[in-house]
Amino acid sequence: MQALTNKAKQVDRAPMSFIEKMYLPAIIKGMSITFSHIFKKKPTINYPEKTRPFSPVFRGMQILNRDAEGRENCTACGLCAVACPAEAITMEAAERQHGEENLYREEKYAAKYEINMLRCIFCGLCEEACPKDAIYLSETFTPADYQRKQFIYSKNDLLIPHPQENPEAYKKALGNRANKITVN
Amino acid sequence: MSEEIKTIKVTIDNITIDVAPGTSILQAARMIGGDVTPPAMCYYSKLEGSGGKCRTCLVEVAAGSTADPRPMPKLVASCRTGVMDGMIVKNMTSEKVPEARAGVVEFLLLNHPLDCPICDQAGECHLQDLGYDHGKEGTRYQFARRTFKKEDIGPYIQLHMTRCILCYRCTYVADQITNKRAHGIIDRGDHAAISTYISKAIDNDFSGNMIDVCPVGALTDKTFRFKNRVWFTKPMDAHRDCQTPGCCGKATLWLRGDEVFRVTARKDEWGEVQSFDGKPGWICNTCRFETKQTSSWTIEGLTTISRHSVIGANKYQTLEMPKETVKKVMRGVEPKLLMDIHSVSGVNNPDIHLSEINGPAHSSDFKK
Numbered sequence: 001m002q003a004l005t006n007k008a009k010q011v012d013r014a015p016m017s018f019i020e021k022m023y024l025p026a027i028i029k030g031m032s033i034t035f036s037h038i039f040k041k042k043p044t045i046n047y048p049e050k051t052r053p054f055s056p057v058f059r060g061m062q063i064l065n066r067d068a069e070g071r072e073n074c075t076a077c078g079l080c081a082v083a084c085p086a087e088a089i090t091m092e093a094a095e096r097q098h099g100e101e102n103l104y105r106e107e108k109y110a111a112k113y114e115i116n117m118l119r120c121i122f123c124g125l126c127e128e129a130c131p132k133d134a135i136y137l138s139e140t141f142t143p144a145d146y147q148r149k150q151f152i153y154s155k156n157d158l159l160i161p162h163p164q165e166n167p168e169a170y171k172k173a174l175g176n177r178a179n180k181i182t183v184n
Numbered sequence: 185m186s187e188e189i190k191t192i193k194v195t196i197d198n199i200t201i202d203v204a205p206g207t208s209i210l211q212a213a214r215m216i217g218g219d220v221t222p223p224a225m226c227y228y229s230k231l232e233g234s235g236g237k238c239r240t241c242l243v244e245v246a247a248g249s250t251a252d253p254r255p256m257p258k259l260v261a262s263c264r265t266g267v268m269d270g271m272i273v274k275n276m277t278s279e280k281v282p283e284a285r286a287g288v289v290e291f292l293l294l295n296h297p298l299d300c301p302i303c304d305q306a307g308e309c310h311l312q313d314l315g316y317d318h319g320k321e322g323t324r325y326q327f328a329r330r331t332f333k334k335e336d337i338g339p340y341i342q343l344h345m346t347r348c349i350l351c352y353r354c355t356y357v358a359d360q361i362t363n364k365r366a367h368g369i370i371d372r373g374d375h376a377a378i379s380t381y382i383s384k385a386i387d388n389d390f391s392g393n394m395i396d397v398c399p400v401g402a403l404t405d406k407t408f409r410f411k412n413r414v415w416f417t418k419p420m421d422a423h424r425d426c427q428t429p430g431c432c433g434k435a436t437l438w439l440r441g442d443e444v445f446r447v448t449a450r451k452d453e454w455g456e457v458q459s460f461d462g463k464p465g466w467i468c469n470t471c472r473f474e475t476k477q478t479s480s481w482t483i484e485g486l487t488t489i490s491r492h493s494v495i496g497a498n499k500y501q502t503l504e505m506p507k508e509t510v511k512k513v514m515r516g517v518e519p520k521l522l523m524d525i526h527s528v529s530g531v532n533n534p535d536i537h538l539s540e541i542n543g544p545a546h547s548s549d550f551k552k
């Protein structure tokens with residue numbers, strides 16, 4: 001068969017020479033490579049005290065957005081769920097009643113909204129499908145856990161903090177993409 | 185004698201067909217089928233007198249007839265124009281028609297709220313299809329859209345006047361299928377609105393058919409309101425022995441698991457109610473709103489859904505469920521379930537039956 005590249009090397013099956021049989025030169029050569037790394041720049045960082053810079057297109061944990069008055073954007077239209085290739089998103093809708101106008105932006109809202117993080121592949125299609133700017137992938141990792149049941153994220157886990165009651169946490173949750181989000 | 189059946193020849197988009205005299209261009213095009221057929225928002229073949237209002241079915245007539253082969257000066261509404269012998273019609277092959285239709289769509293959407301994420305019709309809405317197929321991307325309208333005071337028209341039907349395109353289909357249903365019409369269109373021009381006038385509730389046995397004929401989300405099923413999106417429910421053909429005179433008893437059930445979320449009449453390829461033995465298959469309100477148990481219906485099988493429709497997403501006609509092999513391999517030891525999803529998840533709670541709630545669910549329904 002013709003090789004695709006010229007990098008293929010024939011395996012040398014010739015018997016070892018005397019120097020090769022001594023092994024020591026090879027070991028010294030290997031150890032010198034190992035020890036030379038002590039003086040090189042360390043690639044590891046002390047997470048979580050230090051974090052790596054995120055790529056501007058990093059796709060982390062989902063967040064359910066609120067508008068400037070703190071009302072939930074999501075109207076449970078189901079487009080994220082139908083776009084989701086892993087079928088991780090499920091929801092149940094309800095009608096907004098009188099007195100709930102400060103909680104939900106439109107007359108229909110998601111009474112239940114769940115993302116199964118065991119299934120989620122962080123593709124970001126939910127964010128692309130959303131017509132209401134309600135869901136987007138933030139710059140935080142999904143925290144690790146010991147139990148599977150902790151990975152069923154309900155609205156409590158996903159909703160962004162209230163922008164008026166808790167402005168600092170809201171700003172932190174928005175991350176560096178705040179400008180992009182608030183422009184609408 | 186004049187026993188012989190005379191047929192006349194008409195050519196639509198270079199396809200010639202023989203039709204009976206008195207056929208409209210739209211009906212002739214539907215006989216050919218496919219892309220030749222102009223879209224129709226107000227015309228409904230099962231309702232007498234419908235059509236001629238929305239102008240989406242505009243076509244170009246390149247030659248009037250063999251006797252008078254001059255082209256018609258303007259585009260004509262194909263639902264209301266009869267065919268003539270030797271007529272040549274251009275629909276998709278015409279240069280004028282797509283442009284005119286895009287204009288019509290823009291006009292229909294002038295006052296449309298575009299609240300599709302909330303609307304229960306989304307996914308099976310003719311205006312959505314029309315907008316995607318024939319419309320333009322943006323609107324040039326910059327003024328406030330018209331709004332109406334919310335009106336309650338009874339426990340079964342939800343009226344959203346802002347979404348209405350004034351096709352008049354629902355008034356024809358009330359006139360021709362129910363014995364008494366309790367609603368109509370009041371006021372004129374921009375203020376024209378469907379209303380029951382003094383908010384008289386529509387409580388006729390066949391009033392639910394207005395939901396089926398409505399091409400947009402202006403009239404929707406209140407018992408299905410916000411329960412689920414259409415494309416997450418599974419449509420199944422079913423029938424029952426209905427005692428109401430005039431009710432055909434053949435319906436489509438929209439299921440979620442084993443729960444019947446919604447019952448509608450069966451639709452044909454044009455989005456109209458299917459005909460059975462030459463009669464349109466209207467269903468009564470008892471079938472539609474009050475028979476929501478699978479045990480009351482004889483289920484025939486999955487409804488055939490166009491593969492271009494979002495409703496067909498994630499539904500498999502011949503789904504072979506993978507067999508559980510652990511028990512066989514492990515000599516009878518049951519596989520250990522790592523997590524029962526219902527013990528964690530709040531969605532699809534087996535204790536909450538959404539189909540049993542009359543009208544939309546509220547926050548109180550989920551607190552249990």
